[in-house]
Amino acid sequence: MIDLLFAGVALVLLLAAGYWVRGRGGHRPTGTWAMAALLVSFACAFGSYVSVVENAVENVVPDGGRLLSNSFTLAAATAVLAFMLQLDLEPDEARRSIRRRVLFLGISVTGMTVLFTASRLNDDSPQLYALYVLIYITYLGVTAKDFGRQTWKQAGHSRRRSQRVGLRVTAVGCVFALLYAAYKVFGLVSIGLELNLLPHGVRCSTPISPVRCVFSVTAPALAVLLITLGLTLPAVVWPFSQFLRRRWETRSFAALALLWKDITDTIPEVVLASEGSQQADDSDFLLHRRVIEINDGVFALRPHRSARVQESAERTVAARGLTGTPEGDAIVEAAILRAAVHTKRTGPEPMTGAPSMTGLPSTHGTRPGTETVPPPPRTPSRPGDLRAETEWLLLVARAYTQNETPTRAPTPTPEPLTPSGTDPRT
Known part of the structure; x- marks a missing residue:
């Protein structure tokens, strides 16, 4: 069941990415490629959780699926920032900021890869793994917080209803991302202090069992789905609303x-x-x-x-x-x-x-x-x-x-005359 969830989410994300990349009347909205990168990165992250893919990766690099998934998640977070920067800044300034973000992404993924490798060479050192999680969760948490705050703020200024709804849905998705980040911080403290509050090696059989899977699986899945839905909703609703508008105009013209x-x-x-x-x-x-x-x-x-x-x-x-x-x-x-x-x-x-x-x-x-x-x-x-x-x-x-009313107003009907032509009242 959990594999179906991950595979289904990955497929939906890839379809959404294809919709964004596909040209619509020769025009692509601002941030199209950043949005496509976001959706593809999330799709790869969730695809790496599918048992077939995960087993294939771990046959080459033990526990390598975790590094692969986390790297794609950070790439998606960078794409979120790139999308936001392209909407808020001038093109030249946005390009400079995006280049800096991509540089930070490369440094973070490189640091995570080094720590992951060092942890494997040192018998899965909990301290090295804690540093690995620290880099990952810091990058992810800061991005989710900034993006969630901005989308909620922008929702109040949007004129189109689909944009307002979509941005608020995206903000709710960021809340689930922060919930996942809080869970990771809790796990980081547990590992760093060697409290063993979160058992290792326990696989999730369903999205809610064991209970920790609510935070480790369900929360990020909901975060990705809500963010994807919120950001894609205006683009999907727009052509449909235009079709309804044109149909109403045509019918009204005829009526x-x-x-x-x-x-x-x-x-x-x-x-x-x-x-x-x-x-x-x-x-x-x-x-x-x-x-x-x-x-x-x-x-x-x-x-x-x-x-x-x-x-x-x-x-x-x-x-x-x-x-x-x-x-x-x-x-x-x-x-x-x-x-x-x-x-x-x-x-x-x-x-x-x-x-x-x-x-x-x-x-x-x-x-x-x-x-x-x-x-x-x-x-x-x-x-x-x-x-x-x-x-x-x-x-x-x-x-x-x-013609629900008479065209003409009625006029008083004169009283009849007597045969002699005189008024009967006289």
Whole structure:
């Protein structure tokens, strides 16, 4: 089971590294190669724990799997720092800092190799092994602390939600790395003082058995997985979120078609001039343009917005219990727009009291410019960005398409006359 865990983690890390290295539209984000080095180093570190690999290495160098795994772990820690430096510093300064870190890595791995060899030549001297662990855990612990602190701090400044979540997940992974470092320090004290608090030669059969395996196996495995997930999450979520955004824009563009067509057929001057065919497939551009044209048309129809139609629509909305809701406001606005479009197309109808030529009640009962109502004001839930305006217009377009309220406001029905033509009340 433990071999499956290590092999699975190594495979996931290699796949993540391949995703980072693969070019996405000819563009690679800053720190791509540092991230790939981080993931490959962690993959090699965990791969060295697999029994087949570990046995093959130890057949050549007894206990050499530990040195190999620890060296790859320090290489991954260096890659973490390189990734962080490339994001925070100017390119020239970042390159200088990365070169110094790589130099420190070489010195640390060389020192660990010398101490490991000397320990083997001196009957596994606990003091030499303690110095070996000291170099390893110092490098690893300092890196985990700095990286965890910075990722948590940067999470509060990130605008994209996936970045905030990813950086916080990475910071949690650094906490597990520090837990592993604390376990190693405890073991270092035990070895240096020859307390034998941690038995040697005990292999982990599961990630939680014996108990020390929680710290020696589970904690670093969780640290690597969480760091990998946190750093890779924004890169994975970004294309998916862009796909969802484009799909929403395309569907919204189509849903606004009828409202847009009626308005632009009535007021063609609100249609913006074409800027070329290079943006014909840009869903954001097309939707933004359609929203602007609809809003311009709504503004141009202001002289034809009937207060009587508004009152009639509000009564209908109140009867359905939707007063004060976005849906109810949209139904009222749709009724007003439908009547305004009709009035703009047919021209002003006769004054109040005169029947229309169609025999239907008059839309306004007044000439354009009287008894009009302004467009609904922007509410706090509509900050004015494209999505908020589109969501509002989608509600209006849905009500406009369904024609949920009468286009015209009702007029009082005159009382019937008696056969003699006199009022029955006289």
